[in-house]
Amino acid sequence: MLTFRDLKASEIDCRISTVKSNGISLLLYKDARVDQNVLDEAVGPFNWQRSHEVIDGNLYCTVSIYDAEKGIWVSKQDVGKESYTEKEKGQASDSFKRACFNWGIGRELYTAPFIWISSSNCNINGTKCNDKFEVAKIQGASIKYCYGDEVAKWNKEVFQMLKSRLDKPYSCFDGSCNPEHPTHWLKEFLDNDELDIYLQRYTIFDNPFLPSEFVEQLCKEYEGTIYYDRLILGLWKRAEGAIYKRFADNPEKFQCEVVEELTDDPEHKQFKKDDIVSIEIGLDFGGNQSGHSFVARGYTDDYRDVIGIMSKRVMAKDANEDIDSNMLDQLFCDFVQEVIDKYSVIKKQGDYVEYCNVESVYYDNAETVLGNSIRNAVEKKFPWIVVRKAKKATILDRIRCTVRLMGAGRFWITKDCKSLQTAFSDAVWNKDVKDKDERLDDGSTDIDSLDAFEYTIERDMRDLIEEVEDV
Numbered sequence: 001m002l003t004f005r006d007l008k009a010s011e012i013d014c015r016i017s018t019v020k021s022n023g024i025s026l027l028l029y030k031d032a033r034v035d036q037n038v039l040d041e042a043v044g045p046f047n048w049q050r051s052h053e054v055i056d057g058n059l060y061c062t063v064s065i066y067d068a069e070k071g072i073w074v075s076k077q078d079v080g081k082e083s084y085t086e087k088e089k090g091q092a093s094d095s096f097k098r099a100c101f102n103w104g105i106g107r108e109l110y111t112a113p114f115i116w117i118s119s120s121n122c123n124i125n126g127t128k129c130n131d132k133f134e135v136a137k138i139q140g141a142s143i144k145y146c147y148g149d150e151v152a153k154w155n156k157e158v159f160q161m162l163k164s165r166l167d168k169p170y171s172c173f174d175g176s177c178n179p180e181h182p183t184h185w186l187k188e189f190l191d192n193d194e195l196d197i198y199l200q201r202y203t204i205f206d207n208p209f210l211p212s213e214f215v216e217q218l219c220k221e222y223e224g225t226i227y228y229d230r231l232i233l234g235l236w237k238r239a240e241g242a243i244y245k246r247f248a249d250n251p252e253k254f255q256c257e258v259v260e261e262l263t264d265d266p267e268h269k270q271f272k273k274d275d276i277v278s279i280e281i282g283l284d285f286g287g288n289q290s291g292h293s294f295v296a297r298g299y300t301d302d303y304r305d306v307i308g309i310m311s312k313r314v315m316a317k318d319a320n321e322d323i324d325s326n327m328l329d330q331l332f333c334d335f336v337q338e339v340i341d342k343y344s345v346i347k348k349q350g351d352y353v354e355y356c357n358v359e360s361v362y363y364d365n366a367e368t369v370l371g372n373s374i375r376n377a378v379e380k381k382f383p384w385i386v387v388r389k390a391k392k393a394t395i396l397d398r399i400r401c402t403v404r405l406m407g408a409g410r411f412w413i414t415k416d417c418k419s420l421q422t423a424f425s426d427a428v429w430n431k432d433v434k435d436k437d438e439r440l441d442d443g444s445t446d447i448d449s450l451d452a453f454e455y456t457i458e459r460d461m462r463d464l465i466e467e468v469e470d471v
Helices: 032-043 087-103 107-111 135-140 156-164 185-190 212-222 226-232 245-249 325-343 368-381 395-407 418-426 447-455 458-470
Strands: 012-020 023-030 048-055 058-067 072-079 115-118 145-148 172-175 256-259 269-272 276-284 291-300 306-315 346-349 352-356 358-363 386-389 411-413
Touching: 023 032, 023 107, 032 048, 032 058, 032 087, 048 087, 058 087, 072 087, 072 368, 072 386, 145 156, 156 185, 212 226, 212 395, 245 395, 245 418, 256 306, 276 306, 276 325, 276 447, 291 325, 291 447, 306 325, 306 418, 306 447, 325 358, 325 368, 358 368, 368 386, 395 411, 395 447, 395 458, 411 418, 418 447
Parallel strands: 145 172, 256 269, 276 358, 306 411, 358 386
Antiparallel strands: 012 023, 023 115, 048 058, 058 072, 276 291, 291 306, 346 352
16 A cells, blocks of 8 residues: 655745734645655655646546556546636645645644744734744744644654753643544654643533533434444444444335325325425446446435435446446436436426436546546536535544434435445444454455445535534
């Protein structure tokens, strides 16, 4: 497995993020030249390449690395944002850096601590601060006081470096976190009796500022999951067993029907077809030992209900024939058509589609060639459907969002989602990984269908969670 080294302090730049009267916050970032150097070091200058293309008016960068063992180029892609100066150059650089993030270069910046500089240590002029800051200088700094939030999400080396800078007899560090797995490096630090540590433990019930109704609802949502032990009870517990235990124990409880008109005394929860305001379809590409997975998901108004509409899984390779890109295009377009025919609200004028609530397709951005082929095929047959790359949010964030939806009674699944139902029922934590939470992905469970479903909700997770908290 290809891995990249952590960034050096000298390779991390600081940018002022916010300016307030009492201080400033800093944002950490990397320069594109750092990515180039890390790639050269890891795979050699002749074993990686970059290319750019404009898609829907946005500039994308593809970073490809040569897999000598398989004799193929493996690519990952992302889109760039405009800069205030040198628009095209800024987009090219940003898309390159983002594509490198997808490969794992500099990903530790995502878990960097919140950096706050008080006004006594910088020069604030109204809404501006022209001071320059360097991460490398922290290594030589002497820190009197430091506060850190969500410390368990930090990189261990960052914590160790900050700790070494608390070099005064009166130096102090205050931090807070939610527990993680019991072998986490922070847990080992906190359990060291030889260190001068004052540790306070709380449960959610100790917070006097949370409304009782909110606490009750949160307990219900996380009941039976690892998140209940950690976020509700404040325990350092290992993630093991079924991920979606509530679903696995009783899939029938989550069954629903999508109908033209509601009926009296239905066997399952019913939704009117007209109440589904948007349908998106996720596509995850499989390898030789897995399958291509298609999942259609529907929303009711204001993200209230999340409905698994239809799913299908086809093996990427079987005993008879390989599924090439042309065949995959046809299979996927047939799936989209089936979703439209059975579950969509569509208005036509002749052959022209004036409206259809099947709106978007999200595909695995690691497969550029297959993704472009799917985009061309879908947009040719269904020109109103927008085909986009999946955002690829962290798997744990996607899992936690889905768990909360299930616990809040807002996740449903139709009879046409057999593969997705099986995937949720079979999903388990990897018991062989000791130092982090990891979903088992050894071919024994259908991870592809889970990914495909998660691609359809990941861009909306903030709105979905906010809606949870309003219920």
